Amino acid sequence: MAITKEQEKARPTGTLGVERWVQFSYFGIAITLAWFLIKSSTAVWTILADTVDAVPEPNSTYIAVAAGLVSLIAAVIAYRSAKVHTFVTEVCVELSKVTWPTRKETWRQTIVVLIVSVIAAVILGVFDTIWSTITDLIYNV
Numbered sequence: 001m002a003i004t005k006e007q008e009k010a011r012p013t014g015t016l017g018v019e020r021w022v023q024f025s026y027f028g029i030a031i032t033l034a035w036f037l038i039k040s041s042t043a044v045w046t047i048l049a050d051t052v053d054a055v056p057e058p059n060s061t062y063i064a065v066a067a068g069l070v071s072l073i074a075a076v077i078a079y080r081s082a083k084v085h086t087f088v089t090e091v092c093v094e095l096s097k098v099t100w101p102t103r104k105e106t107w108r109q110t111i112v113v114l115i116v117s118v119i120a121a122v123i124l125g126v127f128d129t130i131w132s133t134i135t136d137l138i139y140n141v
Contacts, residue, residue, distance in 0.1 A: 005036070018089065018092045018096055019089075021092040021095070022085070022088050022089050022092050022098070025088055025091075026075045026078065026084035026088070026090065027075070027077060028077050030072060030074065030075035031076075032069045033067075033070075033071040033074060033075075034064075034067045034068050034070075034071035034072075035067075037066075037067035037070060037071060038060075038063055038064055038067045041058075041063050041066070041067060042058050042060065042063055045063070046058055091092055
């Protein structure tokens with residue numbers, strides 16, 4: 001999987017650079033897929049066990065091992081796919097270019113959001129009260 005010149009320029013210093021984040025993303029997707037497969041397989045198997053007498057209760061160990069193997073195989077296939085790998089690498093390169101806000105900037109922006117939310121709630125509350133009063137007068141309640 002060749003890295004372009006642009007990706008090489010965006011590569012931070014370190015042992016693996018962007019490739020480290022690409023591998024972490026595949027690992028995270030594999031873990032998420034395994035969790036989803038465990039939960040969905042257990043739910044389906046439990047429903048079958050409750051409705052069909054011949055189906056035994058689900059064995060969580062077998063389900064977890066099978067889900068882990070399926071998710072590992074899916075991650076390896078996705079990693080070896082040129083299209084998928086290129087896409088994930090490009091996403092990681094773009095994310096490495098992002099300038100994240102500082103703690104102070106985040107705190108200030110949070111305060112602004114809270115103040116604007118309170119102002120919007122007050123305005124909507126006033127409009128709701130006025131509209132309720134007008135409709136009560138129209139319907140003579």
